[in-house]
Amino acid sequence: MAENWTAREAIAAVVDRGSFTELPDDGGGPSARTGDSDGPIGWPGYGALLARAGERTGEGESVVCGTGSVGGTEAVVVSFEFGFLGGSLAERTGDRLEAAYTVARERRRPLVSLIATGGSRMQEGMRALVQLQRVARQSALLRSAGVPQLAVLRDPTTGGGWATLGAGADVILALPGAQVGFAGSRVRPPGADPAAYTAEGQWAAGQIDAVVRRDEVAGSLAGWLRHLTAAPWDGPPEPPGPPAPYANRPATPTGWEAVTRARSPERPRAGAYLAAYFDEVREISGDRCGGTDPGVRCGFGLRQGRVIAYAAQCGTATLPADFRTAARLVRLADRLGIPVLTLVDTPGAANDAAAERAGAGAAIADLFGAMATARVPLTTLLIGEGGSGGALALAAPGNLWAARDSYFSVIAPEAAAAILKRTPDRVPETAGQLRLRPEDLVELGIARGVVG
Structure with missing residues (x-):
């Protein structure tokens, strides 16, 4: 005892x-x-x-x-x-x-x-x-x-x-x-x-x-x-501003280069963005359904004396427990009137048998619902890979920004090429056709702008 x-x-x-x-x-x-x-x-x-x-x-x-x-x-x-x-x-x-x-x-x-x-x-x-x-x-x-x-x-x-x-x-x-x-x-x-x-x-x-x-x-x-209980925003809470870039990078010339940049081990990850953006953070843990995983960091941060909730993907395949923890974070922030910042960076939702048994579909649907019904402002910065629905579930509807070292796609270019029965050497071509670059996302009306 x-x-x-x-x-x-x-x-x-x-x-x-x-x-x-x-x-x-x-x-x-x-x-x-x-x-x-x-x-x-x-x-x-x-x-x-x-x-x-x-x-x-x-x-x-x-x-x-x-x-x-x-x-x-x-x-x-x-x-x-x-x-x-x-x-x-x-x-x-x-x-x-x-x-x-x-x-x-x-x-x-x-x-x-x-x-x-x-x-x-x-x-x-x-x-x-x-x-x-x-x-x-x-x-x-x-x-x-x-x-x-x-x-x-x-x-x-x-x-x-x-x-x-x-x-x-x-x-x-x-x-x-x-x-x-x-x-x-x-x-x-x-x-x-x-x-x-x-x-x-x-x-x-x-x-x-x-x-x-x-x-x-x-x-x-x-x-x-x-x-x-930090000092509230003056009047209704405003959307958090997206984190600043780590370096000004030129526009991405091709879709495949966008993918290569996003997958580079040298680019900044969620931890670096959170450390630069917040003065202090407190993190929650667990989905309250039996699962926990470090693939998504969730918590509340102080920025210039004001509190912002955050959910940040860390570059790995997102597990059902991660989606449920993020949904828990969004709903708690919504109840407390705290705006939310999300950082998107995942090759996609985990799709192995264990993830299916753990309720991947239901967990993703729950997060989509939490994001769609939140009354507080939401802001998202795409900082790396944006792999299909597993990434979109954490994206703020209508307030998505993209870093230069990122891409967002309906499907990974390798998977798209395989489905279309294309040879591996055509993967870069397929990446271009998917229009997944940050600049493409702005032109398509998906992202509001490219940061840096």
Whole structure:
């Protein structure tokens, strides 16, 4: 089991000194609701359990809620006390959580959850379990209001606490070695791989954004809050400007030369563009469906004090997990009112059997849908290869720019030649006929201009 904090130790670790103010509590509880010291379902000895939990922890319930600043950003903070009946969710927990979500929504402050829970409190039966619906509704209301939610998974984070506050957050961080999963350790199938129920296992499966050391949690949260709540654009958000070129290059004389330039290992890649464009970045990880891959970098960057979301292909064949992560990024940015920059650079979508089994078509369709329905401005710079639909899915409709070292094509020239039953020596000719140069894209009305 990973080293853990109490609820108030976790708060003290992340909230700026002296800034935390606990939300008022009505003092109610299971006995106050029902007049029965053994709770809403009459569990024998429940009242005594509550009394002992309170004496042992100094808390009146399994969660502490309040407001405070994290790295200078005002937030609503929710922290679970695992020592109070395993941090379990009960009716009174639901009362406190609903109050915290309401304050976050009304004051438009991000919600930070510091979670350590074993799930719903069995001593309150179904009255405890339905609190998950209550929390889920409040989370959905906060999401609809465009207020970000961040979670830190302590040890353990299981059951309904993981399936609502944890997995439902926009950005999810976890402590090393923390137990994370819907099934707690005592209710898993015999022989289940224990690694799948750890923070590291969930990160590898694309379910959380980062595993963060205990001494780095405060800084990581502060950085994320800066990026997600940075000063808004004046008035409606404007489209991000495309990144500047690395060198002024002459026009591309032939289609095949455009392909050769785009495939050159010497040209700048996504990492170089992002480093030059942003002052600081924070990256999300994973598609929340079991997949993660470094082929597309997604996150939020600060540029001259303003925040821009980005999704950048890194020159490899794009996997279904990459498309789903990019779609997740676009939808999150859209909810928060943050404009999006995309960098296109891929020979195409991965097309092997594994990609098909992982749902390549559905993942591409999902990203097309996210880009098509985004209300925030989108800007795309084509920085290398633009391989068919796998590249187009990440392209902003009507706001595509092209670097000199790039091409965009309905199909790779080699594949086009093969389909047309042409010999390999005719591939360069085919490239020219496809009209894939940056200059061709402008003439065809596909790109707005050539950068550099």
